[in-house]
Amino acid sequence: MNNEVREFRCRYCRVHNRVDRIFCVRCRRRLAELTAYDITEDDYVYPPDRDNLAALQGTEPLPSLIGRTITKARERSLRSWLSRKGTRVEPLSEIGISLRRCSEILSLEIIPETFIVASEGANALTFGREENPVLVISSSATEVLDKDEMTAVIGHELAHVKSKHLMYHTLAESLAKGAGIIGQFFGVGLLSTPIQMLLLAWYRESEVSADRASLLTVNDVNTLESLMNKLGRHANREGGASAFESISELFQTHPNLERRLDLIKEFGSSPEFRQARQKVKRRDRVARALIPICRFCGVAKPASKLFCGACGKSQL
Ligand SMILES: [Zn+2]
Ligand SMILES: [Zn+2]
Ligand SMILES: [Zn+2]
Numbered sequence: 515m516n517n518e519v520r521e522f523r524c525r526y527c528r529v530h531n532r533v534d535r536i537f538c539v540r541c542r543r544r545l546a547e548l549t550a551y552d553i554t555e556d557d558y559v560y561p562p563d564r565d566n567l568a569a570l571q572g573t574e575p576l577p578s579l580i581g582r583t584i585t586k587a588r589e590r591s592l593r594s595w596l597s598r599k600g601t602r603v604e605p606l607s608e609i610g611i612s613l614r615r616c617s618e619i620l621s622l623e624i625i626p627e628t629f630i631v632a633s634e635g636a637n638a639l640t641f642g643r644e645e646n647p648v649l650v651i652s653s654s655a656t657e658v659l660d661k662d663e664m665t666a667v668i669g670h671e672l673a674h675v676k677s678k679h680l681m682y683h684t685l686a687e688s689l690a691k692g693a694g695i696i697g698q699f700f701g702v703g704l705l706s707t708p709i710q711m712l713l714l715a716w717y718r719e720s721e722v723s724a725d726r727a728s729l730l731t732v733n734d735v736n737t738l739e740s741l742m743n744k745l746g747r748h749a750n751r752e753g754g755a756s757a758f759e760s761i762s763e764l765f766q767t768h769p770n771l772e773r774r775l776d777l778i779k780e781f782g783s784s785p786e787f788r789q790a791r792q793k794v795k796r797r798d799r800v801a802r803a804l805i806p807i808c809r810f811c812g813v814a815k816p817a818s819k820l821f822c823g824a825c826g827k828s829q830l
Pocket of ligand 1: 525
């Protein structure tokens with residue numbers, strides 16, 4: 515017992531981490547590779563999202579060319595906004611803990627950098643590239659949402675990261691807000707009308723996948739229901755100078771929220787949901803074994819192996 519290995523190095527930044535950690539304390543990246551125990555997008559994806567996305571990918575390379583340019587420009591402007599207005603979420607704060615837990619459940623590659631920004635509407639958004647995503651939560655959301663509802667919001671946003679939605683999302687949002695200066699400049703209007711329609715149709719369905727993943731993290735339909743009600747009530751209707759206003763996504767029109775809630779309930783009572791939740795529980799049970807070294811002899815091992823090949827000890 516006394517000889518147990520207590521720390522190992524992050525394969526990216528080389529910092530030492532405790533053996534019970536899933537994400538690096540410094541670079542926030544996943545310390546061990548993903549295993550068959552981890553949640554995949556298939557565990558929660560809404561089929562119309564997958565179908566529309568496949569159709570959209572069939573129209574490449576133009577959407578990606580434009581999308582990458584817009585993503586870069588938007589990341590620059592949002593990062594500069596955050597450097598002035600954002601407060602970084604501390605890892606040990608209530609939100610920081612929810613964030614880590616949702617990242618574990620959804621088996622992300624990296625915990626997004628996360629900020630709180632003063633804003634009227636209860637909202638959240640994710641931007642950037644999947645390798646280095648940024649999550650922003652409005653101060654109003656932190657005031658009106660309870661802990662579980664906040665976890666649901668975080669789960670929703672992280673699902674967009676897990677599902678690699680960010681670039682197409684940025685494109686769809688530029689389109690939805692009439693392209694804006696950035697969009698016009700970089701040519702979101704260059705996309706043909708059928709591609710534009712497809713993009714907006716996909717966007718709507720991608721929200722349903724994110725809601726499903728959100729339910730997976732909180733495991734309670736009532737939490738999603740109260741969240742949807744609050745988002746409807748606390749939407750930022752007055753407008754104003756908030757960056758959320760133009761790129762808002764979580765709170766949308768009421769009929770849309772109602773449709774989303776119906777679909778969440780449907781998923782919540784499906785065998786797919788039960789299976790996915792079982793997967794979450796199974797992963798939790800073996801989590802301490804899913805590290806890249808043996809806890810006893812320190813020899814490298816595949817994360818998925820529950821026994822050490824060198825010393826033969828069970829890692830559980
Ligand atoms: Zn690291
Ligand atoms: Zn969303
Ligand atoms: Zn060993």
